[in-house]
Amino acid sequence: xxxxxxxxxxxxxxxxxxxxxxxxxxxxxxxxxxxxxxxxxxxxxxxxxxxxxxxxxxxxxxxxxxxxxxxxxxxxxxxxxxxxxxxxxxxxxxxxxxxxxxxxxxxxxxxxxxxxxxxxxxxxxxxxxxxxxxxxxxxxxxxxxxxxxxxxxxxxxxxxxxxxxxxxxxxxxxxxxxxxxxxxxxxxxxxxxxxxxxxxxxxxxxxxxxxxxxxxxxxxxxxxxxxxxxxxxxxxxxxxxxxxxxxxxxxxxxxxxxxxxxxxxxxxxxxxxxxxxxxxxxxxxxxxxxxxxxxxxxxxxxxxxxxxxxxxxxxxxxxxxxxxxxxxxxxxxxxxxxxxxxxxxxxxxxxxxxxxxxxxxxxxxxxxxxxxxxx
Amino acid sequence: xxxxxxxxxxxxxxxxxxxxxxxxxxxxxxxxxxxxxxxxxxxxxxxxxxxxxxxxxxxxxxxxxxxxxxxxxxxxxxxxxxxxxxxxxxxxxxxxxxxxxxxxxxxxxxxxxxxxxxxxxxxxxxxxxxxxxxxxxxxxxxxxxxxxxxxxxxxxxxxxxxxxxxxxxxxxxxxxxxxxxxxxxxxxxxxxxxxxxxxxxxxxxxxxxxxxxxxxxxxxxxxxxxxxxxxxxxxxxxxxxxxxxxxxxxxxxxxxxxxxxxxxxxxxxxxxxxxxxxxxxxxxxxxxxx
Numbered sequence: 249x250x251x252x253x254x255x256x257x258x259x260x261x262x263x264x265x266x267x268x269x270x271x272x273x274x275x276x277x278x279x280x281x282x283x284x285x286x287x288x289x290x291x292x293x294x295x296x297x298x299x300x301x302x303x304x305x306x307x308x309x310x311x312x313x314x315x316x317x318x319x320x321x322x323x324x325x326x327x328x329x330x331x332x333x334x335x336x337x338x339x340x341x342x343x344x345x346x347x348x349x350x351x352x353x354x355x356x357x358x359x360x361x362x363x364x365x366x367x368x369x370x371x372x373x374x375x376x377x378x379x380x381x382x383x384x385x386x387x388x389x390x391x392x393x394x395x396x397x398x399x400x401x402x403x404x405x406x407x408x409x410x411x412x413x414x415x416x417x418x419x420x421x422x423x424x425x426x427x428x429x430x431x432x433x434x435x436x437x438x439x440x441x442x443x444x445x446x447x448x449x450x451x452x453x454x455x456x457x458x459x460x461x462x463x464x465x466x467x468x469x470x471x472x473x474x475x476x477x478x479x480x481x482x483x484x485x486x487x488x489x490x491x492x493x494x495x496x497x498x499x500x501x502x503x504x505x506x507x508x509x510x511x512x513x514x515x516x517x518x519x520x521x522x523x524x525x526x527x528x529x530x531x532x533x534x535x536x537x538x539x540x541x542x543x544x545x546x547x548x549x550x551x552x553x554x555x556x557x558x559x560x561x562x563x564x565x566x567x568x569x570x571x572x573x574x575x576x577x578x579x580x581x582x583x584x585x586x587x588x589x590x591x592x593x594x595x596x597x598x599x600x601x602x603x604x605x606x607x608x609x610x611x612x613x614x615x616x617x618x619x620x621x622x623x
Numbered sequence: 624x625x626x627x628x629x630x631x632x633x634x635x636x637x638x639x640x641x642x643x644x645x646x647x648x649x650x651x652x653x654x655x656x657x658x659x660x661x662x663x664x665x666x667x668x669x670x671x672x673x674x675x676x677x678x679x680x681x682x683x684x685x686x687x688x689x690x691x692x693x694x695x696x697x698x699x700x701x702x703x704x705x706x707x708x709x710x711x712x713x714x715x716x717x718x719x720x721x722x723x724x725x726x727x728x729x730x731x732x733x734x735x736x737x738x739x740x741x742x743x744x745x746x747x748x749x750x751x752x753x754x755x756x757x758x759x760x761x762x763x764x765x766x767x768x769x770x771x772x773x774x775x776x777x778x779x780x781x782x783x784x785x786x787x788x789x790x791x792x793x794x795x796x797x798x799x800x801x802x803x804x805x806x807x808x809x810x811x812x813x814x815x816x817x818x819x820x821x822x823x824x825x826x827x828x829x830x831x832x833x834x835x836x837x838x839x840x841x842x843x844x845x846x847x848x849x850x851x852x853x854x855x856x857x858x859x860x861x862x863x864x865x866x867x868x869x870x871x872x873x874x875x876x877x878x879x880x881x882x883x884x885x886x887x888x889x890x891x892x893x894x895x896x897x898x899x900x901x902x903x904x905x906x907x908x909x910x911x912x913x
């Protein structure tokens with residue numbers, strides 16, 4: 249039932265109102281996502297947010313309670329895993345311990361009755377790609393964690409799936425190796441041009457690798473956007489809080505029209521933004537601003553630069569090498585994190601000390617109004 | 624320095640009770656039996672030790688039939704126990720859910736009644752006028768004069784029944800350890816149920832198969848209760864011969880020689896089996912644990 253011809257606009261993966269319930273517990277709630285071909289798509293969220301369950305429904309290990317899963321426009325909801333053109337890189341790899349590296353990699357091709365000579369060629373090509381040609385005859389347990397991860401990747405990629413599913417594939421590795429493999433994964437993805445659906449709870453990993461990120465919370469998607477948008481313009485309080493360090497100032501929407509939205513902060517001043525974030529007049533909402541976008545001055549040093557600002561008291565100051573992290577407490581008790589780059593010694597010396605009053609300001613394009621959750 | 628030496632010696636010191644136990648209850652009786660097996664004489668004239676190796680050759684030639692039958696019955700019983708036990712262990716391990724422990728208990732519960740009583744009750748169940756024989760005759764599976772008791776069938780069935788738990792428990796232990804994601808990986812890589820079972824589940828459960836078959840085969844080959852109660856002298860196994868040589872005929876040298884031959888043959892079979900089925904499986908898990 250394929251619609252359209254070759255190179256059609258059918259998404260590689262489409263989740264059409266997918267819901268998964270385990271007894272009374274709703275793990276995934278009415279997901280609607282399209283993932284275009286060749287995209288590096290990340291599902292990001294805390295543990296228990298439903299991201300892995302979603303991945304398992306795409307792979308065919310779980311059946312959706314409601315909704316449909318489509319691969320290249322074809323409804324595969326009722327198809328078992330072995331009849332889907334997806335392959336999975338499992339958390340902790342799930343390599344077959346009784347088979348050598350090359351027989352692990354050959355497993356999928358053998359099941360599909362690919363010609364023996366071709367299997368040999370493709371397996372050795374794939375091991376070459378991940379840099380494990382010399383380890384072909386070894387058992388998985390004789391390899392390091394990073395090597396096992398590469399075998400898992402080769403075992404999946406050798407089948408040239410339409411979609412590669414990765415479930416926290418780097419979670420078990422140490423930081424340095426993780427960074428290295430992030431770059432490698434991204435390179436391989438560009439090289440093979442396969443759609444990657446990547447599950448992680450590591451926001452930094454998501455930001456550096458993805459073309460697009462879906463931030464999930466409690467079984468629902470809070471925002472789907474490219475990494476920059478997710479970071480710079482979080483759609484909800486949850487996204488703002490989950491990605492990076494955010495400053496959330498609570499307040500009430502006092503006016504909202506197409507051109508501008510005004511939020512009266514509990515801490516005093518009113519902020520204006522060009523976008524509404526979907527907020528309506530009279531609603532409670534938050535103003536979000538990133539720590540590095542705030543400018544901190546002593547309270548008296550009030551430059552009338554037309555910028556919005558808010559007053560507070562410095563609670564602590566932490567030297568971190570490239571920057572100094574200041575905590576400032578506002579009148580309503582909200583704590584703000586400010587990152588001041590350590591440009592020169594003089595500027596650093598002029599910073600207010602703990603206990604001093606201080607003024608925080610920002611430019612209008614760096615503040616956003618977010619609601620508790622998507623409507 | 625002294626403290627470190629004492630510490631280094633501790634593990635060996637802990638071995639002493641176990642080694643002592645083995646020495647007194649295993650090594651010494653074994654040596655005594657070896658000594659006994661090389662004696663000559665009768666109970667009336669007394670036994671003299673004079674390196675009587677003919678005890679071995681005579682025992683082997685006189686009772687080769689029972690030896691062969693022992694291994695045949697034990698082999699059949701092991702095979703049947705595997706065929707019955709594997710699916711059972713599989714279901715308990717993968718589909719047991721919250722009933723797992725209850726099902727495992729059910730496997731062990733027969734042990735609460737002694738071996739002898741259980742075998743005796745099988746004698747009643749399979750007897751000529753019993754319910755089972757009657758029913759089978761009515762349905763026509765068993766001919767008019769046909770019997771269940773005192774046949775190869777009843778003896779092998781008895782052995783299978785009695786040693787089944789020894790098969791199920793190690794199988795369960797090895798199946799239960801298999802990471803379910805391993806099976807998912809099999810399905811994910813285009814394996815159908817049959818492929819995943821044959822290529823993933825079965826090889827990963829081989830340590831359990833090896834342990835289970837050994838734990839069933841070894842005691843089964845030396846068993847005499849089942850042949851005694853559920854069979855006739857035509858079904859007697861080597862255990863029956865040893866038992867009667869010791870307790871009825873009082874021909875200790877032959878009984879001891881038979882025991883040693885049984886031990887040697889069993890050792891040979893076990894080593895051979897472990898080579899064929901075991902090395903791969905055992906090595907695999909050994910490395911996996913690292």
